Amino acid sequence: MSPVAFPTHRAAVLYGPKDIRIEDRLVWPPQYDQVQVAVKSTGLCGSDLHYYTDGRNGDFAVQSPLVLGHEAAGVVVSVGPGVKHLVPGQRVAIEAGVMCRQCDYCRSGRYNLCKSLWFASSAKTIPHHDGTLQDRMNHPSHVLHPLPDNCSFEVAALAEPLSVLIHASRRANLQRGQRVLVFGVGSIGILACALAKSYGAAQVAAVDINQQRLNFAKSNGFASRTYCLPAVDRAKTTDEQLRRARENVQRVLADFGTPDGYDIVFECTGAESCIQMSIYAAVTGGKVMLVGMGSRNVMLPLSAAALREVDIQGSFRYANTYPTALSLLSSGKLQNVEKLVTHRLRLHETARAFDLLARGRDEQGNMVMKIMIAP
Incomplete structure (x- = not known):
């Protein structure tokens, strides 16, 4: 044979x-x-x-x-x-x-x-x-x-990256009428904005260091408000790093007209400074969803989270999300x-x-x- x-x-x-x-x-x-x-x-x-x-x-x-x-x-x-x-x-x-x-x-x-x-x-x-x-x-x-x-x-x-955000939004219990802030508007951050908007978020805002990406997010309706963080030298001490994070967030919140902060913050960069800013940017009783994978070990302002009952939650990949993702992608809700x-x-x-x-x-x-x- x-x-x-x-x-x-x-x-x-x-x-x-x-x-x-x-x-x-x-x-x-x-x-x-x-x-x-x-x-x-x-x-x-x-x-x-x-x-x-x-x-x-x-x-x-x-x-x-x-x-x-x-x-x-x-x-x-x-x-x-x-x-x-x-x-x-x-x-x-x-x-x-x-x-x-x-x-x-x-x-x-x-x-x-x-x-x-x-x-x-x-x-x-x-x-x-x-x-x-x-x-x-x-x-x-x-x-x-x-x-x-x-x-x-x-x-x-796109159902795969969207699944990452569906899983994160379920863990955060994202609800209609909440205010959502997204750090980082790469493809994952853009999908976070799009998903929050489809859920009926009262406001979707985005922060990045790349003005071109922020322009893309705003011009295509993914985020209603955007803020470009200036590039600065790395802080020399932990105290200086946390002080900068807090001051940056104060400027962002003032610019957005939301001095009390956001109900849910999706951190999509994995950068230490953005994780720190996310905690300061969450409203009292709010949530920070760690979506981005980057820095392995970070210094966190834990007292700023604990004293205001800000929940910091991890999110790893997804489970049982694909049918929802495909339904959303074919529905026209993710404009x-x-x-x-x-x-x-x-x-x-x-x-x-x-x-x-x-x-x-x-x-x-x-x-x-x-x-x-x-x-």
Whole structure:
């Protein structure tokens, strides 16, 4: 008998810092409960960029060749044994985290905290699990979500970062009529603004150090008020750092006409100074949601939080959010969300895409917000 010939496909494979190679790889048939998906659109995010520029993301270093990408949608090509709810030709969003479905966290609905969870495109687990910057991938069927008919692949790829904010807003118990402040208006911060607005927030304001991004947020209706923090030298002492944070917030709140502060503050930068400012910016009895991943250890003005009962809450990825995210993305309630996608490139241009994302501007000086990669 002649050997079985498997088809090949292309993948963008990271070997080390700024070393991405386009390779031909074999396409294996899906196994039990797996579905083979032709990836149609992948959005690049900050964690992907860290892997590309540094070969690591925080504590997780790339130990072997890794395919990045986890904000994605595509079309079902074939299904493995045991798959009943998906069929070839069906359009799906790809949830990259795969949980055990057996531990206490999974059974209680908090599978994002599952100790056995693995995440496509992350170097946390060894061997690594490849992400979506490839033409095809096999993925467990229970983390593939059918798309509404009016939801494009690009918009569906935004379900992953939007899920981060849906999860954070649930933890913060975001309600209609609340005032919301967002630190950092990259793509995550913009989605925080858009989600708060869709929930009926009384005011959505944004703070950043990049005036161009703030202009984007305001001109597209994501934030009604914006403030650009001036660039200054790093404070030499902790006391000076906290004093600056407090004084900066006083200026911001005065400019926004909200001297008492905000009900919910979404901190989307991970920068120590912004985390400190978030605490001062929250109203008495308010909440600070730590969304951004950045500084590993920070000095916090805990007395300013404790004496005013400001809750500081962490938020890690998401759980049970994709149906809500896809429903919102197809509903029209997130007005102008498609404008987050500023650049579109092909798979063979992946290295150039990461270089653009790192610079934040393209060759014509246009702002880079979200880059989508197509096959």
